Amino acid sequence: MSSEVKRDPDGQLPYISGHDLASVSAKISEVTLRPMKNLPLFWYGGLALGVTLLQLLFLAIYMLVTRGTGIWGLNVPVAWGFAIINFVWWIGIGHAGTLISAILFLFKQDWRTSISRFAEAMTLFAVVCAGLFPLLHVGRPWLVYWLFPYPNTLGMWPQFRSPLLWDVFAVSTYATVSIMFWFTGLVPDLATMRAKAKDVWAKKFYHGLSLGWTGSARHWHRYEVAYLLLAGLSTPLVLSVHSIVSLDFAVSLEPGWHTTIFPPYFVAGAIFAGFAMVLTFMIPVRSIFGMKDLLTDRHLNNMAKVMLFSGLIVAYGYMMELFFGWYSASVFERFMVLNRLTGPYDVSYWMLILCNVLVPQALWSYKVRTNPVLLFIICQFISVGMWLERFVIVVISLHRDFLDSSWAMYAGTKWDWAMYIGTMGLFLTLVFLFIRTLPFIAIFEMRELIHKDEHKHDDHSDEKH
Amino acid sequence: MNMENPLEPKTYGVVAEFADADSVLAAANKAVEAGYTVMDAYSPVPVHGLDAALGRKPTKLPWMVFAGGLTGCLVGFGMQVWMAHVDYPWNVGGRPTISWPAFIPVTFELTILFSALTTVIGMFALNGLPRPHHPIFNTPDFDRSAIDHYFLCIEAADPRFNEADVTAFLQELGPEAVNTITDA
Numbered sequence: 147m148s149s150e151v152k153r154d155p156d157g158q159l160p161y162i163s164g165h166d167l168a169s170v171s172a173k174i175s176e177v178t179l180r181p182m183k184n185l186p187l188f189w190y191g192g193l194a195l196g197v198t199l200l201q202l203l204f205l206a207i208y209m210l211v212t213r214g215t216g217i218w219g220l221n222v223p224v225a226w227g228f229a230i231i232n233f234v235w236w237i238g239i240g241h242a243g244t245l246i247s248a249i250l251f252l253f254k255q256d257w258r259t260s261i262s263r264f265a266e267a268m269t270l271f272a273v274v275c276a277g278l279f280p281l282l283h284v285g286r287p288w289l290v291y292w293l294f295p296y297p298n299t300l301g302m303w304p305q306f307r308s309p310l311l312w313d314v315f316a317v318s319t320y321a322t323v324s325i326m327f328w329f330t331g332l333v334p335d336l337a338t339m340r341a342k343a344k345d346v347w348a349k350k351f352y353h354g355l356s357l358g359w360t361g362s363a364r365h366w367h368r369y370e371v372a373y374l375l376l377a378g379l380s381t382p383l384v385l386s387v388h389s390i391v392s393l394d395f396a397v398s399l400e401p402g403w404h405t406t407i408f409p410p411y412f413v414a415g416a417i418f419a420g421f422a423m424v425l426t427f428m429i430p431v432r433s434i435f436g437m438k439d440l441l442t443d444r445h446l447n448n449m450a451k452v453m454l455f456s457g458l459i460v461a462y463g464y465m466m467e468l469f470f471g472w473y474s475a476s477v478f479e480r481f482m483v484l485n486r487l488t489g490p491y492d493v494s495y496w497m498l499i500l501c502n503v504l505v506p507q508a509l510w511s512y513k514v515r516t517n518p519v520l521l522f523i524i525c526q527f528i529s530v531g532m533w534l535e536r537f538v539i540v541v542i543s544l545h546r547d548f549l550d551s552s553w554a555m556y557a558g559t560k561w562d563w564a565m566y567i568g569t570m571g572l573f574l575t576l577v578f579l580f581i582r583t584l585p586f587i588a589i590f591e592m593r594e595l596i597h598k599d600e601h602k603h604d605d606h607s608d609e610k611h
Numbered sequence: 612m613n614m615e616n617p618l619e620p621k622t623y624g625v626v627a628e629f630a631d632a633d634s635v636l637a638a639a640n641k642a643v644e645a646g647y648t649v650m651d652a653y654s655p656v657p658v659h660g661l662d663a664a665l666g667r668k669p670t671k672l673p674w675m676v677f678a679g680g681l682t683g684c685l686v687g688f689g690m691q692v693w694m695a696h697v698d699y700p701w702n703v704g705g706r707p708t709i710s711w712p713a714f715i716p717v718t719f720e721l722t723i724l725f726s727a728l729t730t731v732i733g734m735f736a737l738n739g740l741p742r743p744h745h746p747i748f749n750t751p752d753f754d755r756s757a758i759d760h761y762f763l764c765i766e767a768a769d770p771r772f773n774e775a776d777v778t779a780f781l782q783e784l785g786p787e788a789v790n791t792i793t794d795a
Contacts, residue, residue: 306714316720323723326731327727330731337757341757358744359740360653361653363662368670368737371669375676375726380727590655593655593656594656594657
């Protein structure tokens with residue numbers, strides 16, 4: 147390679163340079179195969195923090211199961227509190243993974259390649275965290291199968307007109323399809339891991355997981371068709387999941403919930419929060435594992451642009467909520483808007499506007515988009531903002547609705563917080579174990595990118611002859 | 612032939628190893644021209660046109676997925692109609708028992724679920740995976756097929772197979788190595 151980096155036709159730096167098939171395979175698999183003592187302190191620290199917070203989750207679950215949902219702050223009128231806020235927050239975070247792996251794949255955005263695996267893994271872990279909340283919110287989680295239509299002695303079936311039931315189908319389908327999509331993407335990489343592993347047991351482990359992948363031309367052909375089909379199936383799926391989650395609210399008659407803008411605005415918010423979470427992990431990971439040649443500043447720039455765009459849709463949603471409240475000419479809707487802006491929870495509303503609308507405007511600047519530290523800080527604002535958004539929607543609408551005799555205040559108890567922070571521990575634990583055991587960048591897709599790139603340059607040299 | 616010891620490893624094929632995708636593609640084309648029919652190529656990346664060069668038709672997987680999706684759609688909608696209208700009719704807010712618009716989300720999700728299951732299970736089943744051992748793994752240096760090298764195997768099942776001829780033929784194509792492999 148010459149010292150001068152070849153630029154793309156539009157003058158941008160390439161997404162990948164200075165690598166060939168062998169070097170990219172070696173580099174990514176090395177993180178997983180290096181001896182434990184060579185892992186950075188960051189990895190040990192991250193895992194330790196995750197496992198510590200995970201104990202809090204276990205404690206919170208133990209308390210909940212033995213004492214009941216009364217240990218939470220839920221009561222009438224706010225019968226939906228932290229459980230649904232956290233559920234929506236986590237499931238939204240998961241959506242970025244599917245967006246990156248499926249939608250950007252269909253749009254042939256090559257830059258998705260180096261972040262897709264990590265983002266997909268994050269999707270799975272976020273769905274696991276999200277799923278815990280409805281599971282535990284039912285109070286007796288061992289009876290959660292009651293949610294599904296199964297033949298029972300009462301001869302009754304679930305109520306199929308309820309969005310809460312749609313949620314059961316949407317989230318379980320989403321979890322299943324995400325796992326399959328992720329695993330399918332992993333199979334050729336597991337074959338590479340098998341080839342790279344020196345330890346005989348590691349070889350067997352990866353060989354087993356790879357299902358005996360040989361890289362046969364016939365297999366690749368079916369594989370590519372299957373991958374494209376999965377991307378095509380996941381795209382409407384991911385849009386449907388958060389739309390259905392939003393219908394939990396929008397189908398009800400509650401002021402502040404009963405709006406048609408909810409489905410698109412929830413989906414945009416999900417992408418917004420999800421990209422913030424991907425960046426939160428990508429920024430430290432790429433520095434510490436020396437992956438800046440595969441996860442370039444240009445990736446940061448692109449992801450920040452997606453965040454800015456989805457953030458603007460979210461901001462539009464906030465404006466429309468206010469507008470709908472006024473335009474509905476309904477006393478209750480108008481009161482809800484005023485109560486949001488000036489009521490007892492006004493601080494959370496204005497914090498939300500600060501975090502999700504004002505701070506992200508810094509992303510208009512190229513310098514901010516390519517500055518990892520600033521970007522990381524903005525991502526933290528967005529994560530907090532998206533949690534506040536759900537808090538505002540859930541709590542402010544419920545705590546003062548139609549009957550002023552049943553107004554009340556709501557606050558999470560220490561067990562609400564313990565469970566929320568505990569799921570962050572679960573998430574961290576899963577992420578750090580994943581970084582260690584599976585290649586966190588899709589190796590074969592990176593090889594494919596290099597392979598295509600080489601052929602592109604060949605074509606150019608042919609033209610010159 | 613019939614007197615062969617069944618425990619003795621049989622020849623599976625002759626494998627040529629190439630350093631780049633263009634060579635294996637050219638080799639596959641030449642092998643088809645030379646009249647070989649039973650062969651396969653192994654690569655670390657999907658090589659466009661390689662499967663077609665080996666003379667095979669596109670997979671029928673999309674049709675299977677379509678059938679899977681249609682099944683999911685019918686099962687989803689049918690399940691709800693049967694449960695809410697036939698088996699236990701239940702008046703909810705005076706709505707018709709078959710209030711079909713409310714049945715769309717579950718129908719949609721099951722369509723996607725069945726399609727995706729068919730895609731993944733179908734793809735692996737058509738590929739004959741999981742298969743813990745395949746004779747091709749006996750090829751020396753085959754690990755590189757998952758890293759940066761490309762392999763073409765003309766199999767003993769080919770009617771025109773003759774070890775010496777095939778080896779000589781593959782040697783002509785500029786490979787890194789040519790090896791005969793057995794099935795055990």
